[in-house]
Amino acid sequence: xxxxxxxxxxxxxxxxxxxxxxxxxxxxxxxxxxxxxxxxxxxxxxxxxxxxxxxxxxxxxxxxxxxxxxxxxxxxxxxxxxxxxxxxxxxxxxxxxxxxxxxxxxxxxxxxxxxxxxxxxxxxxxxxxxxxxxxxxxxxxxxxxxxxxxxxxxxxxxxxxxxxxxxxxxxxxxxxxxxxxxxxxxxxxxxxxxxxxxxxxxxxxxxxxxxxxxxxxxxxxxxxxxxxxxxxxxxxxxx
Numbered sequence: 001x002x003x004x005x006x007x008x009x010x011x012x013x014x015x016x017x018x019x020x021x022x023x024x025x026x027x028x029x030x031x032x033x034x035x036x037x038x039x040x041x042x043x044x045x046x047x048x049x050x051x052x053x054x055x056x057x058x059x060x061x062x063x064x065x066x067x068x069x070x071x072x073x074x075x076x077x078x079x080x081x082x083x084x085x086x087x088x089x090x091x092x093x094x095x096x097x098x099x100x101x102x103x104x105x106x107x108x109x110x111x112x113x114x115x116x117x118x119x120x121x122x123x124x125x126x127x128x129x130x131x132x133x134x135x136x137x138x139x140x141x142x143x144x145x146x147x148x149x150x151x152x153x154x155x156x157x158x159x160x161x162x163x164x165x166x167x168x169x170x171x172x173x174x175x176x177x178x179x180x181x182x183x184x185x186x187x188x189x190x191x192x193x194x195x196x197x198x199x200x201x202x203x204x205x206x207x208x209x210x211x212x213x214x215x216x217x218x219x220x221x222x223x224x225x226x227x228x229x230x231x232x233x234x235x236x237x238x239x
Contacts, residue, residue, distance in 0.1 A: 035059070035060060035061065035062045036060060036061055036062065036073050036074060036139050036140055036143040037062045037064050037071065037072045037073045037074070038055065038061055038062065038063055038064060038072055038073070038074045038075075038076055038139055039063075039064045039066075039069040039072035039074070039075050039076070039099070040052060040055070040063065040076050040078065041075060041076065041077045041078065041089060041093070042078045042079075043078060043079040043080060043085075043086075047078045047079070047080075048078070051076065051078050051104070051135075054130070054131075054132045054135050055132075055135060055136070055139075058132065058136050060136055060139075060140060061136065061139060070096060070098070070099075071098070072099050073098075073099060073100070073142075073143045074099060074100055074101075074102060074139050074142045074143055075093045075096075075099050075100070075101045075102070076101075076102050076103075076104065076138075076139065077089060077090065077093070077101060077102070077103050077104070077121075078104045078105075078127070079103070079104075079105055079106070080105070080106040080107060081105060081106060081107045081108070081109070082103075082105060082108065082109065082112040082115060082116075087115055087119070090103075090115070090116075090119035090120075090121065091119055093119075094119050094120050100120070100122045100142045100143070100145075101119070101120060101121050101122060101142075102121070102122060102123040102124070102125070102138055102139065102142045102148075103116065103121050103123070103124045103125070104124075104125050104126075104127055104130050104135070104138075105124065105125075105126060105127060106126070106127045106128070108124070108126065122142045122146075122147050122148075123138050123141060123142050123146075123147055123148035123149070124148070124149050124150065125138050125148070125150070126150060129150075179217065179233065179238050182203070182213060183213055183216075183217050184233065184238055184239055185203060186199055186203065186210060186213055186214060187214070187217065187226075187229055187230055187233045187238075187239055188233075188239040189202060189203070190214070190226050190229070190230055191230040191233070191234070191239060196210050196211060214226060214229065217229055
């Protein structure tokens, strides 16, 4: 059960049994990257039993018992909806940087997207779509560092990012990159061969401001000089 105390959250599941080299299902005997270790965190016994039953016989998956949950590659949280106990659990799981978290949820509100972002949830699957193959795809994708979202949630996430740009970042001259709009413009001009005085003229800032801005970028990003700053910005697609 998910609780709101500060103790280690309960992991459920058990090790999958030995599987013959050629299972009758025709599935491969192992996931190419090795078996994925999974700790299941379920809201109630019914959800726990169903999830474990779905995963236990798949050769790609190793279900981790409660006492070894910290070594799991993937933490799979199974709930009816994202509520306060779920948030408490996600917060505790986030502290273990060795594992990535996926969510299987019955009902998902748009407002919960921000919570998932904040607590590092890598993938979401609706319970109504959680057949065995989709669950295994979800788990293996998480283990490979990928993210998985239903199509409608992906669209809502993109809308959320767009709204963040319009209402928070753009009015302050900021972006989701590591450079502000002003910093990116000045580095672009440096890349085109302009000196401090010319950049000041083109941007309508003083030479002192130009020097301070470029110095701030170099200090914040641990860059050696202007050429290094240009190289950094170009490698990361910032200019």
